Amino acid sequence: MDRPQPPTLLIVAQAGRLTYEAVLFLASLRQAAPGWTGRVVLAEPLPGPLWPGDPGIDDDEARALLIEMGAEIRGFDSLHFGAAYPHGNKVEALSVLDPDEPFLFFDTDTLITGPLDTVAFDLDRPSASMAREGTWPEIQLYGPGYTETWRAIYDRFGVPFEPTLDLAQPDEHWERYLYFNAGWFYYRRAGVFRADMLRVMLGLRDDPLPELVCQSFDPWLDQVALPVVIAGLGGGRPGPELAGLDGDITWHWRALPLLYARASDAQLAAFEELTAPNRIKRVLKRYEPFRRMIYQNRGGKVRALFDQTRLPRPERALRSRIKRERLWLR
Template sequence: MSMPKTQKDFIVFCVAQQGRLEHEAVIFVRSFRACNPDFKGRLIVAEPTGARWSQPTAISAETRALLEAEGAEIISFENRHFGESYPYGNKIEALLALPPEPFLFFDTDTVFTGPLSDLAIDFDYPTASMRREGTWPEPPLYGPGYHDIWKCLYDRFEIPFEPTLDLGQPEEYWERFLYFNAGWFLGADAQEFGTRFLRYALSIRDNTPDELACQSLDPWLDQIALPLVIASLGGGRPGPELAGLDSLTSCHYRTLPLLYARESDAAIAMVEEVCTPNKVKKILKAYEPIKKLVLQGKGKKIRALFDQNDLPRREKVIRNAIKREGLWLR
């Protein structure tokens, strides 16, 4: 295994556009800078454009100025294949707007709580987040099962299947198969990774294998194609040296109600800290969840609903409890 790249060698990026994502990008960028003051690479916010959106996508002038003042570069990319019909495809097409350099992608609903320099990142071993549930596939009663569904995809793209299996897991159990959350992923060459990601995703969408006939591709398409890309490039499951990307270094909170319900005190404190300055409040108060949960302090009511040492195992239970209080804001 080659030596990990140094900080100055790579790109950190997320995707943002007008509305919710641009406000989340403020938290993303400000928390990143707070935790990584010596970062020498490029911090990029990729902005989708093009006719595949019926509403404006351009980040507002005020938010753009704030992000750039924090040292973020905003680059535009055109949605040629996805767009409004499948916004999760942004992360795929955004890669093609980057140079062929090492990269670390994060979903915009991420807050940083520690420095990336604490992690031993090897960009020559592509990998992604393991903070996931068995959301896909959902094998029908009479088959095909997990094995046949996943194997048909590896066979289509001529990727060795057996090396990707976790043989410590039972047959026909979802964790036996390579499956990631696409909340963060990394690789050595954004262009190569993005080209392959796009090819696999379009092939699955436009020429869906018979084994997937009963499966939903929306919103799971990116997470179906991602392990295929990673395996084809010689990567796999992350080792313990990257565990911080799912806990101590970065937190993919997904929605602010879930942040307050189940994430660490450090993650909540960082969100509240980076939203505090008046120049930031002025922009973020336009987004109702931040205004009410963070700036007005109603997130504390959500926190009080749950025992952090005994959280419900199912996210649906958490969401329903928050909804009953009228605080499910997103």
């Protein structure tokens, strides 16, 4: 029996770091998932009133390499967020797809490390990454607590709250509540997902709830909206069929110093193999933080700071140690 057509793979890139992360992403896809037959669309923000300049990819050699590796580059208008909240790009970028097009979004700071084509996506049941920490909300001394905060959001947008709870977790523990990292997410209709995300994100930003008066939405706005939208569309936490995402098939490395700090020996060897070919090296070296971290051994100095079998938690402890040693480059 023929396999169903895979969803369109969507990433966002613009001038600067995201250009070179996109090169790594495409190179890893072609190396680790040669069986992937789906389209790869790279969405690029266009100049407009919400950007102080042209945010598009400004490295012609990098652009040519992305196209050579199979990316279809499409521009989109930033109508709601732009430079004030660049995380909004991943939602506005869905406009480059047909409204009924199934999609799988990844942040560019992700590597494909296994056969992505073998993942059994149920496109009718959206989900997103669980590679997250309890970053939102930040509970204040006199409340409200997690339940009151999250319930207020679900009630505002007419989505049932109780079915989203993980009852195996204790009351008022952050993991009891549906919370995702927006590093990957998917659904069967790009237009519906985009419209729902914009409705929730703009509603929270422009008409804030009293329960959220002490909460910050920068950079968390997309991650606050994501569980409400996914639950409203009939989705939820990823099932075992998606275990390879944030597992053996994808790796959300987030920042190069964190990659060198947290990678297993096998992951680091694969990364070094990925960045060694001259056509990749020539482009990545054009971005100074990548040149210094990858090709001038700044990454090796970061790695020497940590025992990879006993890494500190949470992530901010890693960041703080690297910054104290003046090795943080991104």
